[in-house]
Amino acid sequence: MGDRLINEGLKTIFLLLWLGANVGYWMRVFWTYEFGPQYFYIRHITGLGVSIAKACGACLNLNSMLILLPVCRNLISFFRGSCETNTLCRRSVRRQLDKNITFHKTLAYMILLLNIVHVIAHFFNFRNLYNHFRFGRCGDGPVTLSCTLRDLPDKEGGTWLNPIQFDNRGLPFGFGLILQGVIPIAGWSGVVLTLVFIIMFSSATEFIRRSYFETFWITHHLFIVYYGMILVHGTGGIIRSQSNLADHNITLCKNIPDTWAPEAQPCPYPVFVDGSAASWMWVIGPIALYILERTIRFARSCQKVQLVKVVKHPSKVIELQMKKYGFKMLSGQYIFLKCPPISHIQWHPFTLTSAPEDDFFSVHIRTVGDWTTDLWKAMGADAKTNTESADDLARVAVDGPFGTASLDVFKYQTAVCVGAGIGVTPFASILRSIWHQSMSPDYELKLKKVYFFWICPDTNAFEWFSELLDSLENHMIEQGKADFLNYNIYLTRGWNNKQAKNIYLQEEEEVDAITGLRQKTNYGRPKWDDIFKVIAEENPGKSVGVFFCGPKVLSQVLHKCSNKHSSISGGAKFFYNKENF
Template sequence: MEHAWGSYFTGSKLWFYFVFWGIHIAIFAGGWYVQASDSRLDALNTLEYSVWFSRGAGLVLTIDGTLILLPMCRNIIKCIRPRIRWLPLDETAWFHRQVAYALLVFTVIHTASHYVKPVTAVEIHFTEAGGITGHVMLFCMMLIYTTAHNRIRQQSFETFWYIHHLFVPFMLALYTHATGCFVRDTADPISPLDGDKFWRHCLGYEGWRWELVGGGLYLLERLYREVRARRQTVITKVIRHPYDAMEIQFQKDSLKYKAGQWLFIQVPEVSSSQWHPFTITSCPFDPYISVHVRQVGDFTRALGDALGCGPAQARDLEGLDPLGMYEVALQNGQKMPSLRVDGPYGAPAEDVFENEIAVLIGTGIGVTPWASILKNIWHLRSGPNPPRRLRRVEFIWVCKDTSSFEWFQALLSSLESQSAAAAASEGRAEFLRIHTYLTQRLDDDTAANIYLNSVGQDLDPLTELRSRTNFGRPDFKRLFTAMCEGLQDQTYMAGLYGSLNRTEIGVYFCGPNSAARQIREAAVTTSTKDIKFKFWKEHF
């Protein structure tokens, strides 16, 4: 899905761009100065702007070559995330892209500087190590960047996944780019095998020494993931839900996780190299681990076929349930494929309990992260040590059709009843408020039937919950404004507004970027001096 230009120029991102590009320009200027002011390189400096631009950009590329893989070291980030909360460690993929953009800009500068004199450039670039490895990197970058476009990732994730692994020859070429010693104080070329002579006369940045740090950490990360993923995992149950959604339940004793985290899944029978991210929908109190998958792409459709709940198998078993919901492993006798699981990894949803008020928003199957969170809340509030800081949860679920409400209606009903019972016994407002929105356009007969069945009934006819279904899309600015006004006049929740510390409301969303922009804008515009809405979007 395309991003609106406004989303690239929020206040925090503008500040990041200023610092990020300011540092890059400073490094570029430093590389230029070092080259131009070194008397040992007077012969090379006769090329003037060509070599100065090239060397300045080269120093930047050395730094970016070190940084580009670090955001992908997810296990390291998972370990430091709870300890360094002021860093936006949930935006690692976004930071990876910013480094990639800078890498592209300074690659163009670096390459163009070398090609100022085409004849000399051809003689140098196809006979020396720097030229050969440079062209290898350019070829890899051309393929990696073109297939990393958002539309290609959505329409053919496999293409993106396989081509992106050209980063391996790219990094190898980067590490060996300076072995030809292009920057030297002698006229004759020097071999890296010349020992002390090479180190005395080769005056390049030798950036491979710190580039290898980033590459080495990432290599250890990938090896650890591979070892961990091969630990025994057994699929115990597969349930097909309406609209080509399926629930995979499995057991893996070595996997310990928190509510709201996510993991990678690989099924060798479908693909021996592809790993796909999914949110964990079970909670730590469940005797199993589960994920919900919607069959919308090549991988997920093939996964559905392998698990016995693809579209073709579903047609053969339509009679099992009028809603198209059935348990594959038991009722169909389907032999389950082997499963590899890598994770868990941290996500913003982990921090729900650190807010005084949490607003959980999901659209369609984007509700899956909140299944784990809500189940965990239910267990914790039933236990001896219920969460103290979190005082209310507003759960907003937007669906386009009525059948989607079946996915975890039973859980919502239990949570709603528990919240109402606790509120009645304690004499306070309910802990959980559920808001369901149906965006599907209903025909007149269906609308009339819903109206007739709702009159005088305690439960909503669509969701069987005490809270009523809303029709249309939610107006988040109006909802957040009402919360602010309710806090200020003490009608929403007594005791929060007016304290020494300002009230923090965490807004957590899982769904499409178009909706995320609207919710983020509503959170920013509604925040006041004393009431702060903090928006987080789930990323994989």
């Protein structure tokens, strides 16, 4: 059944550590407020709600601290670079850095859950506080602990406990409760904070991000307001703690509230102090890091980018060849690209298709949406000629490069590279780099075998990439390493009856009828379970890196196959890596 620990072990450990930190911190704060003597009197009024609300608020601070870090691309790249040079930092640790966006989303779900519980708990707290102030006077009846707390005098002197200090008898109960809740700093800042988070969370769905990117971009930058509200939310000190426990012993005094007096012994009035704001200690560090991150991004985006060439490929794919002073890349890295004439705020990630050995860097972009269609036109791709001079074309800005999982392809003896459609781009860079390195007399790679799979929807998609495969294949044959590259191209659709007949007639030819390559094109979809089984049999005892760029559905299939066919007892071990932007 395979060994899931190979791919899931360290991820599970990190997840459990994070969940354990949340549970442990939640329990610690809950225990303090639920059983701490300094909070006994506020608990008497509010009940369990105050302990739950404060525990959730503490964990909100923890996760709000963490959620900024995964989107600091330069920080992630720095840690990945440190891991590259640190022998103690294994591949499995580096692979966790590639799950940064997944962790960012997981943190968002946790914040949503904590927010819901926090708000509900505080609703009950304010309802109890409002009822206590409105209906809790001692009057002519017996003196109870509740009414004594209600009638504590001298708000300025520190003896008051209930933050609600005026009545709304002329207003409906519900409106009065809401009004009392939002008047304090903690109230209105909490309302704004919650509404802002709901807007950010709801606009971050995949549909909004892909169809209305600018809506997503603008609303997600409300995080500035979110963190501003976090910083001020706790400054109101609305949940107060008792400061004179030594003079006013609650074990004794709670039973004799009718004897309380300013200087009475043994029960003088309890004195309460405002709660201290702690949120800033959690978030100030990540905020500073993020400001540094954005400063670096802005500085890089201002650097001049020279468009060397724009090449138009079939299937509405354009290749942008660029140069930028000081730009250094590795195979498999990606950049963020902006075209100011189209939009000043839209940055889009694209995998680099050039090799580090090239004197330029390039990306291949398929036209699939509004922005890429506008870029197609801005780059002159709608002209009749196939190759355009870039002198008079639209200006672009570049941020990067940034590391991805594909950087580790050279760390394995065997690699399985799977690209779907335009998802082949990271492997273009890798294969180009292999070709360049193989030209050197000192050529020696740890990587000894590459299984390359390309799943394409139509026949035109082969043309821009087949030349690279053909040259690499021929070169490896000349070097006596014909078995280095095992590539398999799958055509899932896009052929007509005439093409099918032509394919059949040329079946016995040495080269493929569509691609012109030695290895023949497969028709239909790969049977991944059988493919992984064969690869496992051919690579016993080896660590096999599986690298994928493409749709989520296929990623799930490959991930399951990697787990299923891995074995720690002498068999092949498949390490699954997926491109994440």
